[in-house]
Amino acid sequence: MLKHSDRGSSTVESTFAIVFLLLLVLGTIEVAFALYARNVVMASAHEGARAALELGTDRQTAAAVARRTVIRSAGGLVRDLDVKVRSNEVGRLRSVRVAVTGRLAPFGPVPIPIPLSASADAVQQVPRG
Amino acid sequence: MNQRGQALTETILLGLVLLVPLIWTLGVLADIHRTALAVTSAAHDASVAAAAASDPIAARSAIDDAVERALDSHRLDPRVARVSSDIDPRLRRGSALAIEVRVPVTVLQAPLIGRVSGPSIWVEARRVVRVPLYGSRG
DSSP states (O other), X not given: OOOGXXXXXXXXHHHHHHHHHHHHHHHHHHHXXXXXXXXXXXXXXXXXXXHHHHTTOOHHHHHHHHHHHHHHHHGGGEEEEEEEEEEEEETTEEEEEEEEEEEEOOOSSSOOOOEEEEEEXXXXXXXXX | OOOTTHHHHHHHHHHHHHHHHHXXXXXXXXXXXHHHHHHHHHHHHHHHHHHXXXXXXXXXXXXXXXXXXXXXXXXXXXXXXXXXXXXXXXXXXXXXXXXXXXXXXXXXXXXXXXXXXXXXXXXXXXXXXXXXXXXXXX
């Protein structure tokens, strides 16, 4: 039997425990989203570089492909998205470098806008004739 | 005996015990996802590069370059990748060309240290293309 002075203490403890567990769960979800967004940003940089070479398109199109890949795969998870494309042609080698930067949308118990960045290169040999 | 605060302490300890494996599992799953994206890109890029090469030797070199570049873009070590290819000895037009890229994902990793030991999960991608019938090569 509970003593008079212990009245309500289990309720208070349960409340603290639930809040603590809730923070843990939300924090874990935030970590999962951050890892997923990082993977999407890396893959979209590569996708943009590949599109630029395979489709033989200009830099604006490569940037648009990378941007579209991030938006379609990660939705509103990545904010302040910026895509930079640099192309170069030396002799018969054509190369494209796509750099994607952004920030993880702040949410959860630690709403820090984690920076995300990735860059990818694609090289193609220009056929003769 | 005073039991004040015991439930809270137990919950916090249990929460931490549950949280550590959960975060670790998340890390491994994220690594598998990243590796799956990387090997798919690597196999795709390698097949395109090999199909455009002028001869089998140039094709093998192009495959190695493409795989290295794709894995590097995904921040993976290209040295751990196993690449196998099935190329026509004369790389004839219209012949099939198969590329397989496999990369291990280490299950036991420690922060700042990296791989500890133990089993790896192999993530692989395979792509088959035909050498184009028309168009200049190499």
